[in-house]
Amino acid sequence: MTTEERDRRATRIAALGFDYGRQPKGSVGHCNLCGGSAFTGLTHVDRYGYSATAVGCGGCGLVFLDPVMTGEAYGQFYADTYRPLVSAYHGRVIDARSIQQEQREYARERGDLLAPYLAGHGYRTLLDIGGSTGVVARAIAQRFGLSATVVDPAPLETAEAHRLGIETIEGLVETVDFGDRCFDVVLLCQTVDHLLDIGGTLRRVRALLAPTGLLFVDIVDFRAAYLRNWSIEEAIKIDHPYYLTESTMVAYLRQAGFDVVRTDFAADHLHVSYVARPSQPASCSPSDEDVRALWREIRFVQNASQP
Ligand SMILES: [Zn+2]
Numbered sequence: 490m491t492t493e494e495r496d497r498r499a500t501r502i503a504a505l506g507f508d509y510g511r512q513p514k515g516s517v518g519h520c521n522l523c524g525g526s527a528f529t530g531l532t533h534v535d536r537y538g539y540s541a542t543a544v545g546c547g548g549c550g551l552v553f554l555d556p557v558m559t560g561e562a563y564g565q566f567y568a569d570t571y572r573p574l575v576s577a578y579h580g581r582v583i584d585a586r587s588i589q590q591e592q593r594e595y596a597r598e599r600g601d602l603l604a605p606y607l608a609g610h611g612y613r614t615l616l617d618i619g620g621s622t623g624v625v626a627r628a629i630a631q632r633f634g635l636s637a638t639v640v641d642p643a644p645l646e647t648a649e650a651h652r653l654g655i656e657t658i659e660g661l662v663e664t665v666d667f668g669d670r671c672f673d674v675v676l677l678c679q680t681v682d683h684l685l686d687i688g689g690t691l692r693r694v695r696a697l698l699a700p701t702g703l704l705f706v707d708i709v710d711f712r713a714a715y716l717r718n719w720s721i722e723e724a725i726k727i728d729h730p731y732y733l734t735e736s737t738m739v740a741y742l743r744q745a746g747f748d749v750v751r752t753d754f755a756a757d758h759l760h761v762s763y764v765a766r767p768s769q770p771a772s773c774s775p776s777d778e779d780v781r782a783l784w785r786e787i788r789f790v791q792n793a794s795q796p
Contacts, residue, residue: 623650
C-alpha cells in the first residue's frame with residue numbers, strides 16, 4: 490500500500506468522527522481463559538490507527554484488548570459504527586446488503602465441511618450466534634432441513650434476517666434470555682473473536698446445545714493474521730476484543746466441555762474452523778513453551794524484515 494493510499498484511508502476513518510479514546514472502557518482484571526492476571530503489553534495502536542492496547546496473558550497466551558469497551562459501548566458500536574468503519578478501512582461499501590454474496594459463498598464452503606456431521610442425524614434446530622443477515626443460517630438450515638434462529642446485536646442486519654423469514658433475536662448473546670430452549674446445532678461463524686466473554690459464552694452454548702448436538706466455530710487465526718501482513722498492529726482491530734490461536738481456541742473448547750472432531754484451515758488461509766461435540770469439561774491450557782514461542786514470534790515479526 491502506498492503512502493497516498495494510507496493517507497486516504499486515514500482520512501476516510503477520521504471522517505467517521507468515531508472517538509475511540511472517549512468510549513467507556515473497563516480494564517481486564519483476569520484472563521478470560523486461564524484466570525491469570527500477569528499480562529504483557531504487545532501493541533498500542535490498531536489497524537485503524539486507534540489507540541488500542543492489546544495484551545497477552547503470561548499464563549496461557551490469550552491475546553486481548555485491555556482496556557476494552559463496555560458491552561453497552563460495543564452494542565452502540567455495532568449499531569452505528571462497525572460496518573462504516575470496515576468500509577472506510579477497505580475503501581468500499583461493506584453493509585448488510587453487500588456482504589450477502591460473500592456470506593453465501595461462506596455458507597457453501599462451511600456447509601461442505603459440516604455435511605458429514607449434519608446430514609442424516611435427525612437434527613431439527615439451528616442457532617446462529619452473531620448470525621448477521623441470516624444468509625448463512627438460511628443456507629445451512631435449508632441444506633440440512635433445520636429451522637433457524639439468529640441472534641445478533643446489529644438491528645440493520647437482524648432486519649435483513651427477519652426479511653428472510655428467520656426467527657431473529659436482537660442483542661448480544663451474552664445477555665439474551667433463551668429461557669429453557671435447546672438447539673441441535675449452534676453456529677459461531679466469524680463471531681467468537683467479537684465476543685466479550687468467550688468462556689462464558691461457550692459454557693452457555695454448551696448448556697443450550699442438545700447432548701448429541703454439534704457446534705461449529707471459526708476463528709481469525711491471530712498468527713495467520715500477523716504473518717500475512719508481517720505486522721502485529723495490522724492484525725489488531727477494535728472490533729475484536731480477542732485474538733485467538735489454535736492453542737487458545739482448543740483450550741477454550743476443552744474447558745467448556747467440547748471435543749473437537751474436525752479442524753479445517755479455511756481456503757482464505759486466515760480462518761481456522763472447528764467442528765465440536767459436547768463432552769466433559771477438561772482442564773486444558775497452552776503450555777509455557779507455547780506461550781514463550783508466541784511472544785518470541787511476535788517480537789520477531791515486530792523487528793525483523795518480512796522474508
Ligand atoms: Zn490466560
